[in-house]
Amino acid sequence: MTATDAKASRLDFRSRGFDFASFAFTGITGLATLFILAILAIIIANIVWHGWGTFSWRFLTGSADQDMFDVNKAGVLPMVIGTALRVLVMTIVVVPVGVITAVYLTEYAHSTALTTRVIRGAVNNLAGVPSIVFGLFGLGFFISFIGRGLDGGAAEPLWGKPAIVWASLTLSVMTLPLVIVATEESLRAITPGLREASLALGATKLETIIKIVLPEALPGILTGGILAVGRAGGEVAPILFTGAAYYMRDLPHSLTDQFMDLGYHVFILSTQSPDIEKTRPILFATVLALLLLTLSLNLVAVIVRARVRKRMRASH
């Protein structure tokens, strides 16, 4: 065998010429990925392009009491405050419950026990319940059952009507799975050695969890909270019947008041506007405000989560 023969056969072995199927497959799947990203980019670019002109500090801090359909006067402050309030109350409720559930699932539960599997199943199921069903649940449970029960048949209902507190509670049920899953992920990323060291030094299980495990898991807990806020901030269907108001003269004073909401306002402006062409700039600017809120929160969550994952890979 000559040297050239050997070289030829090695070449023959390594390159089989142009592999069309491989090329086509990579091309098609790559294009699909690109297409999805392009749609996302188009949506964002379109909204920024049309909304930027009206989006200003005055727009963000202006009230809606003069004319919410007038381009030069309309502001979204009541909606921003309403959305912020309902999301804040929701966070106060959902984060402790979600974190404690995640602690139970990772630190205490036997992973094969029936209770654990049922809890996991319930969490996954809760994540898939349609948002409008949460709205019905809020109306049927919080407002008519608990609210009217608290009122006890009073002539002027205080609790038995749509209010911030009911919208927030409804949303906290909806976002519970997000917090649980994110916290659980970060709890699992902590090396078992850390827990064992703490236990070996004489700390009890509870002390270990409170002083060692939870501080380590803080980024994950934050991610869960942020994701929940981002998700709840843009949801409209659950608050349609539990608290959102079409228009209110004043800002909400207490938790039993109704509120104006950014997402609901987008819905009103796009379907019930007296003159869609005239209100178009307000509409795009309102959408921009909403999108800035939810997307920036999601972006922060993605970054924190990526760090947690990186650390998890490094530790295992």
Next chain:
Amino acid sequence: MTNTPANAKRTVGWMGIHRGHQARPLEWLAEKFIFLVSLTAILMVFLIFVFVAREALPLVLGKMNSAAARPVIAAKEMDKLKPEELRTYLGLTAAEFKQLDKEALQALMEVREEEAKEAPKDKDATLNTTEWRYLFQPHQWSDSRPEDRYVWQPIGRIHKYNLMPLIIGSLKTTAVALLFSVPLALAAALYVSQLASPTMKEWLKPAIELLSGVPSVVLGFFALMVLASFLQGVFGYQSRLNAFVAGIALGLAVIPVVFSIAEDALTSVPRAYTQAALALGASKWQAAWQIVLPAAAPGVFAAVVLGFGRAIGETMVVLMASGNASIMSFSLFDSTRSITATIAAELAEAVFGGHHYRILFLIGAMLFVVTFLTNLAGDLIMHRLKGRLEGKAK
């Protein structure tokens, strides 16, 4: 001291409060508290079903009557009725009935008689339209055209509650959404999990999942203001808002769901599978298509099932982009109305506790049951797949 069976038992005392060699009541209390709180998720799923179904229950039990004209008993014959019969005839609650004296009841009966005189003389007026057969089966109404045998028209003289147009509407938009989103999301999942380099993957995955951060009301707005006109320009159909537009926008909401789950399933296939295929001379795409995809097939199926659950339950997109006309039609380019959009649009106007209100809760409960089953199925499939793959990998 010898180890007698009595003190060798691990759990001593009430519910293990004296577990171990030292009693720690605080630890015990905290553990029980944590356990109880973690049951919240189960409790909530249970409560959602109970309280949505509770509002629909009178309807299911056949206690509601939506007939426009009801049978009349002459006011003079009031004395012949038993109190209980009188109460149900006037439609009063027990508390209300107690408060009213005989004269007030007499007056109420006279009002009923007056109403009956003015009531329409119509063969449909005496029908209780909340019965099952009027909810699902065709009926020729006296005041609608012969071709409209399935009618959803809750406002009006006769309340028509046929659910078929809504069910068809939901299925139509869902079908379009799945046909649009599933191929795209699966292709992207294959690319990201099998072909992209690790650095690319770190960027692509969060970027696609960012799509789930776009609120559905924004997707609905985008479909209404931008997509609808664009698609009408391309395809040139009649009504600007229809099942097709809503379906495409809905697909955008479904893509991140299907992508995440499918990508997760594909990634959980052990790397040894791919490596073995590559070592045997397969190209990367052959390994992905013929080895990894079949191994992860149940997970991909679960992704589609959960995508279906998301699509059929989505509200704002359909409410804003589908045109909201409850027409019984199988055409994708007709304006249509879904179950979710109907609840969102009509519940605020429905009388609290009335038949319209209860019908809306009934379809909400139906929706919950459907998504509950799809979630359960998806969950079980994923669980079994992971168990199988991890078992094989070891």
